[in-house]
Amino acid sequence: MIDVSNLSVRLAGRPVVQDISFTAEAGTLTAICGPNGSGKTTTMKAVSGELTYSGSVHMNGAEIGSLVPWQLAEMRGVLPQASSISFPFTVREIVRMGLTSGRNRHPEQADRTATEALAAVDLGGFEGRFYQELSGGEQQRVQLARVLCQISEPVIEGKPCWLLLDEPVSSLDISHQLTIMTLARQFCRRGGGVIAVMHDLNLTALFADRMVLLKNGQLQATGSIKDVLTDQNLQHVFGCNLRVNRVPANGAPFVLAHSALAD
Amino acid sequence: MAFNDAMAGLKQMSQTTARRHEGDRTALAILVIASLVAISAVAFLFSITTGASNASVIDLIADMVSGSAESTLSIRDRIVIFDIRLPRAVLGFLIGGGLAVSGAVMQGLFRNPLADPGLIGVSAGSSLGAVAMIVLGGGVLAPVAHLLGIFALPVASFIGGLATTILLYKVATRYGQTSIATMLLAGIALGSLALAATGILIYMADDRQLRDLTFWSMGSLAGSTWSKVAGAGPIIVLSLLPLPFMARGLNALTLGEAAAFHMGISVQRLKNIAIVCVAAAVGASVAVSGGIGFVGIVVPHILRMVIGPDHRFLLPASALLGGSLLVVADVVARTIVSPAELPIGILTAGVGGPFFLWMLLRQRLRLSL
Numbered sequence: 001m002i003d004v005s006n007l008s009v010r011l012a013g014r015p016v017v018q019d020i021s022f023t024a025e026a027g028t029l030t031a032i033c034g035p036n037g038s039g040k041t042t043t044m045k046a047v048s049g050e051l052t053y054s055g056s057v058h059m060n061g062a063e064i065g066s067l068v069p070w071q072l073a074e075m076r077g078v079l080p081q082a083s084s085i086s087f088p089f090t091v092r093e094i095v096r097m098g099l100t101s102g103r104n105r106h107p108e109q110a111d112r113t114a115t116e117a118l119a120a121v122d123l124g125g126f127e128g129r130f131y132q133e134l135s136g137g138e139q140q141r142v143q144l145a146r147v148l149c150q151i152s153e154p155v156i157e158g159k160p161c162w163l164l165l166d167e168p169v170s171s172l173d174i175s176h177q178l179t180i181m182t183l184a185r186q187f188c189r190r191g192g193g194v195i196a197v198m199h200d201l202n203l204t205a206l207f208a209d210r211m212v213l214l215k216n217g218q219l220q221a222t223g224s225i226k227d228v229l230t231d232q233n234l235q236h237v238f239g240c241n242l243r244v245n246r247v248p249a250n251g252a253p254f255v256l257a258h259s260a261l262a263d
Numbered sequence: 264m265a266f267n268d269a270m271a272g273l274k275q276m277s278q279t280t281a282r283r284h285e286g287d288r289t290a291l292a293i294l295v296i297a298s299l300v301a302i303s304a305v306a307f308l309f310s311i312t313t314g315a316s317n318a319s320v321i322d323l324i325a326d327m328v329s330g331s332a333e334s335t336l337s338i339r340d341r342i343v344i345f346d347i348r349l350p351r352a353v354l355g356f357l358i359g360g361g362l363a364v365s366g367a368v369m370q371g372l373f374r375n376p377l378a379d380p381g382l383i384g385v386s387a388g389s390s391l392g393a394v395a396m397i398v399l400g401g402g403v404l405a406p407v408a409h410l411l412g413i414f415a416l417p418v419a420s421f422i423g424g425l426a427t428t429i430l431l432y433k434v435a436t437r438y439g440q441t442s443i444a445t446m447l448l449a450g451i452a453l454g455s456l457a458l459a460a461t462g463i464l465i466y467m468a469d470d471r472q473l474r475d476l477t478f479w480s481m482g483s484l485a486g487s488t489w490s491k492v493a494g495a496g497p498i499i500v501l502s503l504l505p506l507p508f509m510a511r512g513l514n515a516l517t518l519g520e521a522a523a524f525h526m527g528i529s530v531q532r533l534k535n536i537a538i539v540c541v542a543a544a545v546g547a548s549v550a551v552s553g554g555i556g557f558v559g560i561v562v563p564h565i566l567r568m569v570i571g572p573d574h575r576f577l578l579p580a581s582a583l584l585g586g587s588l589l590v591v592a593d594v595v596a597r598t599i600v601s602p603a604e605l606p607i608g609i610l611t612a613g614v615g616g617p618f619f620l621w622m623l624l625r626q627r628l629r630l631s632l
């Protein structure tokens with residue numbers, strides 16, 4: 001379990017995140033949503049151990065501020081928003097870097113793990129391509145494959161592993177958005193935990209189990225999708241006239257921008 | 264849907280088995296490194312048997328095989344080879360290797376292929392340290408010079424280089440991101456500052472010191488002796504030893520400081536050790552040979568094009584190629600205008616400058632400052 005309580009982060013003296021508390025259970029996909037600048041990425045960075053914070057963030061029972069980088073790397077993988085690289089690495093070389101971090105319990109299967117990770121993000125056969133020559137969406141998926149090499153098993157020695165994904169589908173086409181979100185959900189089904197910063201409310205509704213809604217660096221609502229994704233919450237957080245609708249078959253919620261534009 | 268997925272899966276499996284080793288340059292890298300070992304040996308032999316005295320390779324090998332008892336070399340040849348050319352070749356190899364590896368590490372650290380100790384003012388800082396020691400070594404710094412003995416010059420140079428590198432890193436890095444524009448510009452600023460301070464010292468220098476300084480600042484391996492090897496050699500070797508253990512960290516760092524941290528690297532510690540090592544290697548090199556430019560940028564760049572940027576292979580390969588390149592360049596420098604000698608710094612700048620321009624032109628479209 002990841003237990004965040006009273007988390008506050010100041011960047012350059014300015015409070016960016018204030019007094020946020022939420023939990024993310026293993027086996028569930030937790031989405032962090034909110035408008036631009038609401039503190040989603042900052043919250044994610046604090047949870048990944050990258051920023052100094054006040055309050056507490058416990059991952060599998062340990063305060064992450066007290067862990068050293070390699071201990072964190074064995075427990076969680078992080079997909080950053082965008083990464084440009086100025087050296088001519090091949091896709092294979094980037095992905096295999098993930099194998100040199102984390103637990104990597106099967107070094108003899110290194111090649112297979114890397115190949116499978118690339119296939120999982122639908123980049124099978126891209127091993128020999130240069131990272132710099134790929135499109136933005138392809139680069140993002142290569143990075144995800146690298147993270148999947150680092151955290152190749154959802155559960156190690158009875159403890160869940162975590163994927164922290166910052167806008168994992170932001171630059172992907174609709175088909176790959178579904179591929180990646182399905183991948184994340186499968187990771188949860190197998191016992192791991194995922195926290196993802198999401199902009200697309202419909203993908204969130206489709207794939208996430210729980211939602212953390214932020215506004216101006218403060219927690220607006222947290223809980224199940226059904227409880228958080230409401231007209232009132234969305235209108236308050238995003239400041240426009242959004243309405244949540246439901247698909248007749250299974251009652252899954254969806255949000256159309258159309259309502260905000262209607263008079 | 265399930266059928267389509269299964270078919271797609273099958274297709275992918277057949278593709279992945281065929282391409283399993285695509286994008287894997289490990290074998291190539293090992294082959295290149297092995298060849299570079301051989302090339303280094305050849306460069307060494309070439310260097311110690313070429314010059315005004317004409318002892319041939321065969322004579323030398325025969326001499327080494329037969330032992331000293333029935334030497335085929337004249338005493339004069341032996342002195343030329345073992346007391347003049349050999350220390351020069353050893354020093355050239357260490358300096359070339361040291362500069363090339365320093366360049367590669369610095370480029371990894373700044374995540375930019377244009378970083379080079381010479382370009383961003385680190386060499387200038389080292390020069391300042393060395394010049395301060397040459398000019399003030401008999402005066403204000405006399406106790407220090409006396410205490411450090413043959414290490415005085417390399418250590419002074421190291422301190423100058425270290426101070427510049429740390430300043431540069433502090434200026435150019437903000438929130439874990441290093442801006443290349445800031446880095447190059449700050450390098451120019453720090454470089455000219457160091458140059459100004461050096462100028463003041465030169466102004467204070469007497470005639471004998473001036474002559475030393477002029478020749479030294481152009482970069483030369485002339486006057487290499489075993490005592491210079493003993494002074495700078497250990498510092499260069501010691502500073503290069505920890506670097507192979509940082510290869511994994513430097514690889515991770517190319518993805519960004521945050522990503523490296525996520526992958527379990529203690530980024531700050533890595534940077535600290537790398538900066539000290541680079542400053543020490545550059546400082547020691549500058550102390551004995553003056554400013555030899557462009558080795559640190561040209562060698563890693565060529566190697567990255569051939570074996571890729573993986574530091575596990577790039578660092579040893581850079582050491583070997585940089586070393587043998589400088590040994591060969593030194594042979595050219597001391598024979599091309601014989602019996603006089605061209606400072607090797609002029610040669611490396613003459614070749615390296617155009618190469619650097621070519622690199623910039625090639626990247627012009629992609630490079631955004």
